[in-house]
Amino acid sequence: MTVLHDSNAFKANAATALHDASLQEALAIAREHSIPTRARAIERLPEFERLRNSGRDLKNHVIAHLDQYLLQFEQSVVARGGHVHWCPDAGSARARVLEICRSVDARTVTKGKSMIGEEIGINAFLEANGIEPIETDLGEYIIQLRRETPSHIIGPALHVTQAQVEETFRKSHDGLDPARNLDDPAALMAEARAHLREGFLKADVGITGANFLIADEGASVIVTNEGNGDLTQTLPRIHIVLASIEKVVPDMHDAMTLLRLLPRSGTGQELAVYVTFSAGPRRAADLDGPGEYHVILLDNGRSAYLGTEFEEMLRCIRCGACLDHCPVYHSVGGHAYGWVYSGPIGSLLNPALNGIENAKPLPHASTLCGRCESVCPMRIPIPKMLRHWREREFAGAIAPMPERRLIRLWAFFARRPWLYRLAARLAARGLHLLARGQGRLKSAPFAAGWTRHRDLPAPQGRTFQEQWRARS
Amino acid sequence: MLAGIRAGMARQADRRRGAPPPAKPIPVIPARATAPGIDVVDLFHRQVLEAKATLEVVASRSDVPAAVARYLTARNAPAQIRLAPDRRIADLPWANAPLLETATGRSHGMDATSVTPAVAAVAETGTLVLQSSAETPTTLHFLPDHHVVVIGRDQIVGTYEQALARIVRDADGGLPRTINFVTGPSRSGDIGKVLLMGAHGPKHLHVILVDEAL
Numbered sequence: 107m108t109v110l111h112d113s114n115a116f117k118a119n120a121a122t123a124l125h126d127a128s129l130q131e132a133l134a135i136a137r138e139h140s141i142p143t144r145a146r147a148i149e150r151l152p153e154f155e156r157l158r159n160s161g162r163d164l165k166n167h168v169i170a171h172l173d174q175y176l177l178q179f180e181q182s183v184v185a186r187g188g189h190v191h192w193c194p195d196a197g198s199a200r201a202r203v204l205e206i207c208r209s210v211d212a213r214t215v216t217k218g219k220s221m222i223g224e225e226i227g228i229n230a231f232l233e234a235n236g237i238e239p240i241e242t243d244l245g246e247y248i249i250q251l252r253r254e255t256p257s258h259i260i261g262p263a264l265h266v267t268q269a270q271v272e273e274t275f276r277k278s279h280d281g282l283d284p285a286r287n288l289d290d291p292a293a294l295m296a297e298a299r300a301h302l303r304e305g306f307l308k309a310d311v312g313i314t315g316a317n318f319l320i321a322d323e324g325a326s327v328i329v330t331n332e333g334n335g336d337l338t339q340t341l342p343r344i345h346i347v348l349a350s351i352e353k354v355v356p357d358m359h360d361a362m363t364l365l366r367l368l369p370r371s372g373t374g375q376e377l378a379v380y381v382t383f384s385a386g387p388r389r390a391a392d393l394d395g396p397g398e399y400h401v402i403l404l405d406n407g408r409s410a411y412l413g414t415e416f417e418e419m420l421r422c423i424r425c426g427a428c429l430d431h432c433p434v435y436h437s438v439g440g441h442a443y444g445w446v447y448s449g450p451i452g453s454l455l456n457p458a459l460n461g462i463e464n465a466k467p468l469p470h471a472s473t474l475c476g477r478c479e480s481v482c483p484m485r486i487p488i489p490k491m492l493r494h495w496r497e498r499e500f501a502g503a504i505a506p507m508p509e510r511r512l513i514r515l516w517a518f519f520a521r522r523p524w525l526y527r528l529a530a531r532l533a534a535r536g537l538h539l540l541a542r543g544q545g546r547l548k549s550a551p552f553a554a555g556w557t558r559h560r561d562l563p564a565p566q567g568r569t570f571q572e573q574w575r576a577r578s
Numbered sequence: 579m580l581a582g583i584r585a586g587m588a589r590q591a592d593r594r595r596g597a598p599p600p601a602k603p604i605p606v607i608p609a610r611a612t613a614p615g616i617d618v619v620d621l622f623h624r625q626v627l628e629a630k631a632t633l634e635v636v637a638s639r640s641d642v643p644a645a646v647a648r649y650l651t652a653r654n655a656p657a658q659i660r661l662a663p664d665r666r667i668a669d670l671p672w673a674n675a676p677l678l679e680t681a682t683g684r685s686h687g688m689d690a691t692s693v694t695p696a697v698a699a700v701a702e703t704g705t706l707v708l709q710s711s712a713e714t715p716t717t718l719h720f721l722p723d724h725h726v727v728v729i730g731r732d733q734i735v736g737t738y739e740q741a742l743a744r745i746v747r748d749a750d751g752g753l754p755r756t757i758n759f760v761t762g763p764s765r766s767g768d769i770g771k772v773l774l775m776g777a778h779g780p781k782h783l784h785v786i787l788v789d790e791a792l
């Protein structure tokens with residue numbers, strides 16, 4: 107069981123992950139699968155690069171008019187008979203969900219896959235309040251039974267091997283015949299299907315996420331392959347949608363642009379099996395559907411990044427392509443990142459939403475190779491933004507103390523070139539003398555971190571600037 | 579909360595230094611289903627098969643009941659079927675297939691097979707567009723193991739945008755409660771990355787294409 111909630115422990119987490127044989131097996135399978143699948147899907151659509159531009163421009167437009175589109179969305183939802191709840195933080199979102207569940211004395215809640223649900227920790231909260239949450243996405247269900255967090259945005263159980271799924275079901279499904287053969291994926295899926303059917307039919311409330319919100323129609327959109335999200339939102343009396351503010355788009359046509367990008371980038375499909383638009387509760391004459399429709403609109407720190415150098419991360423449509431193409435993610439998997447978002451986008455989001463002081467190592471958990479940006483359907487410049495986090499880290503009170511003092515000292519001299527030259531010349535000569543002509547230093551002031559494990563080559567007695575001038 | 583968002587809008591305006599905010603782009607529609615000379619029926623057929631659904635073409639409405647019976651027999655499925663109360667389905671000559679037992683209405687999870695109409699079928703990706711209404715309950719699209727969708731030739735369009743134009747809106751012009759884009763049967767790759775059909779929704783999706791208007 108690997109529940110990790112510490113992004114600052116990235117190094118230790120990564121070291122553990124590298125020695126976890128079953129995780130490495132699962133990561134290898136995922137890596138071999140995802141890269142060629144996406145490549146094939148994109149090859150088949152000659153307009154893909156132009157669609158990426160269009161998607162990027164669309165989200166930039168929305169982000170620049172966010173207040174307007176959110177208000178329009180609220181108005182349209184209300185006109186369709188639904189409710190919108192503005193929730194500034196995770197706590198208020200959880201409280202609202204509970205309030206809605208309590209209004210019908212809900213005992214069981216089914217859940218479609220939702221990263222916002224993970225972000226606000228809705229399951230643990232409902233459980234603590236006596237309501238049973240049942241994850242219905244197969245991957246989410248598996249990790250719920252294992253009491254783990256997702257290790258991938260779209261494949262939450264990516265780290266779990268088939269043998270571990272069998273073990274998990276045998277442990278958690280009461281009444282499962284020990285003699286039953288479950289050693290192939292189809293048998294495991296049939297077992298989960300039968301087991302979860304009961305949950306679908308008894309749930310009082312269904313909670314889903316939203317891939318998009320459509321401002322002018324007041325509709326939310328989910329994109330899935332299993333159909334679990336649809337059963338979740340169709341069968342119970344109440345449908346609650348968990349969505350963050352940046353999910354809104356102006357109209358249906360804009361949703362089509364993003365739909366042509368999302369599944370191709372994420373799973374390499376032409377389109378996901380189920381794309382579902384929901385607008386309000388069931389109509390008077392309808393034979394099925396929920397009687398109430400609620401949208402939880404979550405900020406949770408996002409709006410603080412509007413109008414900043416991090417704004418572009420709000421274009422993310424959570425396709426998972428950057429994870430699938432990241433060499434760091436390939437080696438350590440998702441849990442090492444210490445929170446619900448992982449991979450390159452996790453390295454941006456975790457510091458943004460939890461505070462950089464709680465995710466210091468993540469902006470460094472990257473080789474800045476640029477593969478994430480090259481596959482991102484929304485053209486988010488992830489490496490550039492990771493560098494922004496590194497800069498902020500230095501600027502703020504976060505870089506280790508000696509480092510900061512040194513940088514401040516360097517900045518003092520750098521602003522005074524004559525003094526800099528003088529000081530550098532003195533230092534170079536001084537170090538040369540310290541080495542007593544041997545060319546190597548066993549220790550040096552401020553450089554213990556370097557000299558503990560190796561010698562510092564001593565300067566030849568003249569600075570680079572002096573030598574440069576002498577050459578030219 | 580809105581104040582926080584508006585503070586962000588103000589920061590954006592400062593950063594733009596008087597330049598206009600980014601405009602809404604013109605959508606890019608793939609040529610695959612819109613280029614001149616494209617046969618959308620043929621494209622739809624190919625894409626449906628690729629999405630792992632099955633498809634049979636029949637000449638007329640009166641051939642549909644027998645086609646449903648054949649489909650079920652070939653898969654050893656029970657002869658009971660749940661029909662959408664929509665005229666285009668309920669009024670088909672079901673007496674032509676006397677072995678089938680039909681019932682209409684929503685599903686409560688006990689039906690092995692449902693038969694429903696569609697709003698449109700999109701050639702671009704082999705996608706069926708379904709909607710909720712008093713005659714087309716959503717439970718029929720998700721609970722049964724076999725979902726049979728009957729469409730007429732004239733319902734096949736090239737793009738999603740063309741299909742959206744055919745949705746029957748509420749009296750006030752709004753969307754219905756639910757619109758489903760369905761591309762193939764339910765599936766999951768969550769166990770060991772092996773792609774398997776029939777996760778929670780229908781294990782089989784079968785399209786009967788009637789070569790005339792429904």
Ligand code: SF4
Nearest residue numbers: 422423425426428482
């Ligand atoms: S950052 Fe880009 S590639 Fe990564 S999940 Fe978001 S949209 Fe996909």
